[in-house]
Amino acid sequence: MDRVTKTLLAIVGVMIILSPIGILLVWNYSDAWGEWDVNTVEQMVGHKLPGMEKLADIWNHAVLPDYNVPGWEDKLHASIGYIISAVVGTALVMLLYYALVKFTVGKGTSS
């Protein structure tokens, strides 16, 4: 492995460990704009949103919803849940990437 990739890999490691910064820094903030759950939006606008209600829960099989272990609400547990999510997510992303690369890279004719 080349030096640049090694360094970037080390950065990835550091980013996993420090990831709780990404929730602690915004602990008392609301979600990103346009990412609130249905009930919150309905409360904000003061009426029902039938379309949104129907689609919002179309996928409810997220293992680590909002990058956390369900029920780990306090800052310490949420931080641990966040690190677990960072590890799991990085692993899944890499797995999918290398699976894809295995089937495609180097099979080109145009280059």
Added chain:
Amino acid sequence: MHIPDGYLGPYTCAFFYLIMIPIWYKAFRWLKNLKPSQVPLLGVLTAFSFLVMMYNMPVPGGTTAHIVGGTIIAILISPWAATVSLTIVLLIQALFFGDGGITTYAANVFNMGVVLPFVGYYTYRFLTQRLKLNEIVSAGIGAYVGIVTAAIMAGIELGIQPYLQPGYCPYPLRVSVPAMAIAHLVTAGPAAAVVTAAVVWYVKKSRPDLFAMRTITKTRG
């Protein structure tokens, strides 16, 4: 910038899946041209993109924003590589972490995996090749323009919903576009500029050979 399920009506969702089909075809075909020596770099940058999106930053007014990393990949490898990376990252985020959505997946890939890296990349190219501006400065400006444009695009998609079919995103364009733009103009944009400039500077300095391998110098340079 991850539009959740329910915010976009069925027509908008279907529209973006249709738009993404040829783009995905082109991007995955492009992947065949990735050089073996670029494979680890793209892998680690894809992981970087996933992680950098976990760093939520406070936006004045009480919301949050994050950077994406798409322009970094576009400059260091190719904007098509960024499309492939973000296709992977956004799929994992939607399925396993409930960030983004299934119905809105194509729209999210379009914003963060197409608009963002291509606008970032062509801004960078224009600045370096036409205006002969410094590479690192251009990379930062490219990332800034890229993420702000992508955010405005997301704002437009959300804001047209009340005109198309009520019951989905309730906020019209005059609310959604400024909200998305401001969050990225003041918070995520500057962060993207600094991070992108730093990573591009580092890779260019330590691996000029990898830097020279980019499609930019090979095809049209």
